[in-house]
Amino acid sequence: MGKKRKREGKYLFFYFACLLGFILLCSGCTHLLNFQKKQEMLEHVDKAENLMFKGSYEEAIIENERILSLFPHSEPGDKALFNIGLIHAYPDSPKRNYKKSLICFQSIINDFSQSRLRGQAIVLALIITELIRNDNKIKHLEKTVDCLENGQKEYMQNIETLKKQLRKLKEIDIVIEEKKRVHSHKD
Numbered sequence: 001m002g003k004k005r006k007r008e009g010k011y012l013f014f015y016f017a018c019l020l021g022f023i024l025l026c027s028g029c030t031h032l033l034n035f036q037k038k039q040e041m042l043e044h045v046d047k048a049e050n051l052m053f054k055g056s057y058e059e060a061i062i063e064n065e066r067i068l069s070l071f072p073h074s075e076p077g078d079k080a081l082f083n084i085g086l087i088h089a090y091p092d093s094p095k096r097n098y099k100k101s102l103i104c105f106q107s108i109i110n111d112f113s114q115s116r117l118r119g120q121a122i123v124l125a126l127i128i129t130e131l132i133r134n135d136n137k138i139k140h141l142e143k144t145v146d147c148l149e150n151g152q153k154e155y156m157q158n159i160e161t162l163k164k165q166l167r168k169l170k171e172i173d174i175v176i177e178e179k180k181r182v183h184s185h186k187d
Contacts, residue, residue, distance in 0.1 A: 078115040
C-alpha cells in the first residue's frame with residue numbers, strides 16, 4: 001500500500017511561485033513607472049495652466065499638445081485637450097477660434113468617455129455651438145444691414161437726381177410761362 005512517491009513534481013510549485021512573483025514584480029514596476037510618468041505630466045499640465053493664466057497662450061497650447069501626444073486616450077491627455085479648447089474659446093486669446101474649441105470639446109466627449117471633464121466638455125460644447133450659431137446670425141444681419149444701407153444710399157442718390165430734375169423742370173416751366181406772358185402781351 002505504501003509506494004514511495006516520485007520526486008518529479010518536487011519543484012513545480014517552487015517554479016510556479018517564482019514565475020508568479022516575477023510577473024507581479026514586473027507589473028508592479030510598470031505601474032510605478034506609469035505613476036511617475038503621469039505625475040510628471042501632471043506637473044506639465046500645471047505649467048501649461050500657469051502659462052494660460054499668464055496670457056502666454058501660444059506656449060500653453062504647445063505644452064498641452066506635448067502632453068496630449070504622450071497621452072492621446074488617457075489622463076492627463078483629457079486635461080490637456082480641455083485646456084486647448086479653453087484657450088481657443090477664451091475671448092482675450094489671439095488664437096480664439098470657436099470651431100477649433102468645439103472640436104477639442106467634442107473629442108473629449110467622444111474619445112475620453114471615462115473622463116471627469118466629460119460633463120464640463122458637454123456643457124462647453126453646447127455653449128460654443130450656440131456662440132457659433134449666434135456669430136453666424138450676426139454676420140448675416142450685418143450683411144443685411146450693409147445691403148440696406150447701400151440700398152438707402154442708392155435711393156438717396158435717386159431722390160437727389162429727381163430733385164435736380166424737378167428743379168430743371170420748374171425752371172423750364174417758368175421760362176415757358178414767361179414766354180407765354182410775353183407772347184400774350186404782344187397780342
